[in-house]
Amino acid sequence: MGEKILMKGNEALAEGAVRAGCRFFSGYPITPQNEVPEYMSWRLPEVGGTFIQAESEVAAINMIYGAAATGIRCMTSSSSPGISLKQEGISYCAGADLPFFFANVVRGGPGLGNIAASQGDYYQSVRGGGHGDYRTIVLAPNSVDEMGNFPKKCYELAEKYRMPAMILADGILGQMMEPVEFKFETVDPKSLKEKGWELGVDNGRGKRIVRSYDLREGELEKINLRRMEKYQEIEAREVLYETRNCQDADLVIVAYGTSSRIVSAAMKMARDKGFKAGLFRPITLWPFPSQALSQMAKKVRNFLVVEMSMGQFVQDVRLAINGQAVVDLYARPAGIPASEEVFAEIEKVYKEIKTAGPVKKAAATPQLRSVQAPAPKTKPAAKKQVKKRKVKVSKKAVKTKPAKPPKARPVKRSTPNVKRTKAAKKKGGRK
Amino acid sequence: MELLNKKPQSLVDMKMHYCPGCGHGIVHRLVAECMDELGIRERTVGVAPVGCAVFADSYFNCDMIQGPHGRGPAIATGIKRSKPECIVFSYQGDGDLASIGMGETVHSAARSENITIIFINNAIYGMTGGQMAPTTLVGQKATTCPSGRNPKVNGFPIKICELLAPLEGAVYLERTSVYNAPNVIKTKKAVKQAFQNQIDGKGFSLVEVLSMCPTNWGMTPLESAKFVAEKMLPVYPLGIFRSPEKEGGAN
Numbered sequence: 179m180g181e182k183i184l185m186k187g188n189e190a191l192a193e194g195a196v197r198a199g200c201r202f203f204s205g206y207p208i209t210p211q212n213e214v215p216e217y218m219s220w221r222l223p224e225v226g227g228t229f230i231q232a233e234s235e236v237a238a239i240n241m242i243y244g245a246a247a248t249g250i251r252c253m254t255s256s257s258s259p260g261i262s263l264k265q266e267g268i269s270y271c272a273g274a275d276l277p278f279f280f281a282n283v284v285r286g287g288p289g290l291g292n293i294a295a296s297q298g299d300y301y302q303s304v305r306g307g308g309h310g311d312y313r314t315i316v317l318a319p320n321s322v323d324e325m326g327n328f329p330k331k332c333y334e335l336a337e338k339y340r341m342p343a344m345i346l347a348d349g350i351l352g353q354m355m356e357p358v359e360f361k362f363e364t365v366d367p368k369s370l371k372e373k374g375w376e377l378g379v380d381n382g383r384g385k386r387i388v389r390s391y392d393l394r395e396g397e398l399e400k401i402n403l404r405r406m407e408k409y410q411e412i413e414a415r416e417v418l419y420e421t422r423n424c425q426d427a428d429l430v431i432v433a434y435g436t437s438s439r440i441v442s443a444a445m446k447m448a449r450d451k452g453f454k455a456g457l458f459r460p461i462t463l464w465p466f467p468s469q470a471l472s473q474m475a476k477k478v479r480n481f482l483v484v485e486m487s488m489g490q491f492v493q494d495v496r497l498a499i500n501g502q503a504v505v506d507l508y509a510r511p512a513g514i515p516a517s518e519e520v521f522a523e524i525e526k527v528y529k530e531i532k533t534a535g536p537v538k539k540a541a542a543t544p545q546l547r548s549v550q551a552p553a554p555k556t557k558p559a560a561k562k563q564v565k566k567r568k569v570k571v572s573k574k575a576v577k578t579k580p581a582k583p584p585k586a587r588p589v590k591r592s593t594p595n596v597k598r599t600k601a602a603k604k605k606g607g608r609k
Numbered sequence: 610m611e612l613l614n615k616k617p618q619s620l621v622d623m624k625m626h627y628c629p630g631c632g633h634g635i636v637h638r639l640v641a642e643c644m645d646e647l648g649i650r651e652r653t654v655g656v657a658p659v660g661c662a663v664f665a666d667s668y669f670n671c672d673m674i675q676g677p678h679g680r681g682p683a684i685a686t687g688i689k690r691s692k693p694e695c696i697v698f699s700y701q702g703d704g705d706l707a708s709i710g711m712g713e714t715v716h717s718a719a720r721s722e723n724i725t726i727i728f729i730n731n732a733i734y735g736m737t738g739g740q741m742a743p744t745t746l747v748g749q750k751a752t753t754c755p756s757g758r759n760p761k762v763n764g765f766p767i768k769i770c771e772l773l774a775p776l777e778g779a780v781y782l783e784r785t786s787v788y789n790a791p792n793v794i795k796t797k798k799a800v801k802q803a804f805q806n807q808i809d810g811k812g813f814s815l816v817e818v819l820s821m822c823p824t825n826w827g828m829t830p831l832e833s834a835k836f837v838a839e840k841m842l843p844v845y846p847l848g849i850f851r852s853p854e855k856e857g858g859a860n
Contacts, residue, residue, distance in 0.1 A: 389666055
């Protein structure tokens with residue numbers, strides 16, 4: 179602790195996982211995440227762990243399925259096409275309520291795409307990714323330092339809620355070098371508590387089964403509803419985000435990961451020109467900081483989303499803002515924007531604010547730029563139906579007493595990167 | 610009255626769902642008896658497949674995990690390498706092991722993972738309703754080769770033991786059957802040997818068991834047993850293909 183080490187993002191990720199207690203890695207080489215298995219191949223044996231270069235992504239994730247079922251802290255990593263292959267296994271782990279940690283160092287897609295950075299796997303990451311009704315906790319770092327420190331957070335969340343947790347990085351974060359300071363005590367796996375469900379030696383406790391199916395009529399739905407309560411709890415407690423210059427902002431730029439760094443530079447240029455621009459950076463992409471954004475939209479009338487994907491991330495921002503403000507989009511599918519380009523977008527928005535006023539619609543240019551119209555009033559009948567459903571679910575959720583949603587509070591850069599909500603601090607272990 | 614035989618402790622006392630004349634029940638019992646006799650029930654973890662044996666996770670009285678189709682050896686690898694003190698076996702059918710899971714089968718053998726695989730070969734897809742398996746015999750009818758397997762269209766049956774035998778990591782490979790009593794006894798011996806190899810840390814062991822599927826073959830249980838003896842044995846000869854002692858063995 180306290181020591182700064184110059185590392186590649188991928189290496190920091192691997193070292194962070196080992197320090198967080200990871201003792202099992204299985205993976206398959208794919209660019210741009212190859213430093214992770216390479217690092218693990220010598221680092222894990224050093225601490226008495228296991229590294230396996232699997233014959234395929236499919237085998238790798240199923241080794242994780244087996245390892246996670248024994249309660250060990252395990253990990254796999256890959257890049258876009260490889261993560262697609264792993265999705266079935268991830269779905270099985272979600273179905274069997276097994277915690278594990280994995281990282282996607284995203285490259286361009288679809289298909290083989292290219293090996294440059296991209297954010298094109300956003301939908302796949304935050305909507306579950308594999309088959310079935312499930313979610314994955316997704317953390318999006320924007321520095322090598324966070325690449326090194328987030329694995330521990332992922333293990334803690336994964337184990338607390340018994341589900342997969344992932345880091346969504348990209349080729350730039352994986353390949354670039356920066357100082358990293360591991361801000362946590364190294365975890366000794368022996369110090370971790372027994373989980374009570376892990377497979378292994380019986381010792382008279384009786385048989386345990388890990389499976390992701392239930393063929394009894396109606397049972398699977400009950401299980402999925404219980405899982406949804408858990409997801410609601412996570413959405414209420416575990417949201418992480420960072421805001422900068424938002425207090426006086428009349429334009430808030432929303433971006434995550436690498437894009438948020440480019441936006442930071444563009445924001446600086448804007449501030450120098452006298453534009454009151456701020457940055458909102460979600461750190462957890464699921465759970466998404468919807469409440470905070472929605473709160474912010476009550477004061478701020480213009481938002482600009484910058485993403486390195488074809489308008490995937492903007493969907494969640496628009497859902498959160500729900501027509502309360504204008505949401506512009508600057509999208510670069512498999513392209514990396516320069517801060518000057520983002521600044522030009524900021525200027526454009528300001529021109530529109532000046533001429534059309536912030537509440538009116540901005541001219542929509544197809545594909546890369548569009549505007550969210552105010553939400554139409556829902557028909558009373560449809561509203562009723564939605565309400566009824568909500569009550570049904572929340573009735574059960576009452577049992578778990580979800581904490582109040584986090585307040586939209588600006589987080590200064592100087593504070594620790596991982597900002598936990600008030601409620602999360604109050605509440606300890608998993609129920 | 611003296612009790613001469615009872616249900617093995619390693620089986621849960623419940624009704625199995627298998628069809629009359631199916632070999633799964635027999636092999637389940639043999640595996641359980643071996644676990645009892647070797648005293649490994651408490652530290653055994655089994656991997657149940659997708660397919661007819663999916664409910665093996667309920668039947669065996671040890672820790673069990675049920676995995677995706679074909680991935681048994683990968684899951685077993687993850688468990689064994691995380692908890693080497695455990696005895697890990699994967700129970701798989703022919704579609705599972707020889708088709709979708711061929712990669713996992715070959716590579717776990719190549720790595721000589723210290724696991725035990727029980728491979729049930731009944732030359733057909735059972736659970737999904739009688740489609741062609743990679744092990745379906747030439748000329749044998751299945752729902753996806755209704756006029757019989759034609760090698761020109763469907764290719765030839767895959768002989769797993771022969772396929773794995775040249776691999777240096779494959780420590781023990783034996784093909785047995787459960788179509789009659791003497792062969793049931795031989796199968797038990799093979800299963801026990803496969804577990805013993807793991808206890809001794811010798812490496813990858815696989816027992817291929819030729820079994821019956823009266824339902825999907827469209828036969829009576831008796832006809833099925835006859836089919837194994839007359840049709841399957843000539844294609845899939847019984848015997849030890851690789852053993853730790855035998856020349857060419859890994860150790």
